[in-house]
Amino acid sequence: MRVVCILVIFLSFSDAVSITSFLTDGENKTSTSLESKKLECSDLGILRQMINQETVIRLTLVKNVHALINDFNLMKQSLASSEATVTELQRTIEVLNLTVNSLQQTNRKLQYNSRISEAKTKELETKLQTVNDNVNIIQEDSDKKRQEFFNKTNSVLDDIKIEVRYLSVTLLDFKECSDSQAEIRRTFTEILNKTVAKHETLLKRSAYEQLKLSSAVALLDAAYRNLSKSNCDTINHxxxxxxxxxxxxxxxxxxxxxxxxxxxxxxxxxxxxxxxxxxxxxxxxxxxxxxxxxxxxxxxxxxxxxxxxxxxxxxxxxxxxxxxxxxxxxxxxxxxxxxxxxxxxxxxxxxxxxxxxxxxxxxxxxxxx
The missing domain is CATH 2.60.120.40 (Jelly Rolls)
Known part of the structure; x- marks a missing residue:
């Protein structure tokens, strides 16, 4: 910049000298030299101003350069911090990947255990359905036996009624025969006792069948509870x-x-x-x-x-x-x-x-x- 300013000053000075020489003759040489000195003084002032401006510009550039250096250092620090953050994020990602792999393994184990539990549940449902079917069959058999017992009891009662009527007619017919009354009473008593004994036997048999049915139902209920408890214990173990x-x-x-x-x-x-x-x-x-x-x-x-x-x-x-x-x-x-x-x-x-x-x-x- 300084060289350019000096060249500009010299060019302007030489041009001024040539123009002055061309416009004046030999008689004006003294006045020309005076004017030349004035021009040199003015050029020196301009040169000083330009040097001062150059100094100001240079100081400004130095300040800008220092500011740029500081910005560059801040950018380096920020870049180092960013790299550390990226490294930490990569470590975090690796830890998360390990956690995801562990969770996937756990999920597979849970799915496997879930399938096993579903299979056991289906098996228990099948067994429960079989138990229910057996209970229904036993209930039907009990109902049939109870109905048969009632039918037999009614039949026996009808027979007793017929026999009582027959004996009544017989007693009326043989009322006059006092000798045969005792025998008729004994016969009637024997028939009545046999009928009562037969009826009591049927009642006892019916009660025994009912106890057997109740015992079977209780055993089935206990088996169902044991199966349910076994399934729960297996799941929670x-x-x-x-x-x-x-x-x-x-x-x-x-x-x-x-x-x-x-x-x-x-x-x-x-x-x-x-x-x-x-x-x-x-x-x-x-x-x-x-x-x-x-x-x-x-x-x-x-x-x-x-x-x-x-x-x-x-x-x-x-x-x-x-x-x-x-x-x-x-x-x-x-x-x-x-x-x-x-x-x-x-x-x-x-x-x-x-x-x-x-x-x-x-x-x-x-x-x-």
Whole structure:
């Protein structure tokens, strides 16, 4: 910028000199030199003004450059913060993916258990229908037998009436014969006694059949209740046992996971996280057995929703002269609500654990009632 201003000044000065020389003659040389000095002074003033303006412009540019540098630094900080946020979001997405996979596994287990429950329910409905059919058949048989008994009783009563009439006629006919009256009375009494005995036998048989029917109905009702109770107990039963198949003498993690599932009924235990989530409310029993690493000690806590309930400990303080793996166990009974979580957590000052393919370290739990 400075070079351009100087060139402009020199060009204007040379043009002024040539024009002055062309318009004047030799007699005006003195006046021309004076005018030239005045022009030089005015050009120097203009040059100073331009230099001052250039200085102002330069200072303004310097300020703008500093402002741009500050904005650039702020943009770098914002970009670093954005990258950290993206990294955290990626970790969150990975955790969510693990959670989704766990939920999908749980959903598949629930669907499988639901299909099993539906099959058992259909089987129970079929058995109940069979029981109802048997009850209806027994009821029909009882009604038929009762009707037959009533018919026989009415027939016997009709026979008795006929015999009584016959005896009455006979008595009228043989009224005059006093010798035969005693025999007629005995005959009438015998017939009447036989008829009454026969009637009492039929009544007793009917009462016996009725008792048998009542007993059969009671047995069917008890069988139905037992089937219903068995189905409910099967649906509400939850139990698991899991273990560890490898040794880790330098383990310093937080949650001790038991990935090898030995037995699992119902839902609740997640082998990928080592956490048991209560599917229903009730009283549960949990048991932990752990072996310490070689010449080390370990303390584990059975935790309910981040709250320590009991501790398993194996302590070693024999130096390097004893080769031993110690075993620690503990059991706890806990009242759980639906959604409560239970797991095994390492204490701060413990190191490592011992296990093998025979699963020397295990974690178990089941619903008591």
């Amino acid at each position: 939850h139990a698991f046992t899991a273990g560890i198949s490898s040794d880790n003498s330098g383990w310093r993690g937080d949650t001790l996971m038991f990935p090898v599932v030995i037995y699992s009924e119902g839902t609740g235990y997640n082998s990928s996280t080592g956490i048991f989530t209560a599917p229903t409310s009730g009283t549960y029993v949990f048991y932990v057995s752990v072996q310490s690493a070689y010449q080390k000690f370990i303390r584990l806590n059975i935790v309910l929703n981040e709250s320590t309930k009991v501790q398993v400990m194996t302590w070693y303080n024999s130096g390097s002269s004893v080769e031993i793996h110690q075993t620690g166990t503990n059991l706890v009974i806990l009242p759980l609500r639906t959604g409560d979580r239970v797991w095994v957590k390492r204490s701060v000052d413990s190191i490592g654990y011992h296990s093998n393919i025979n699963l020397a370290t295990t974690f178990s739990g089941f619903k008591l009632y």
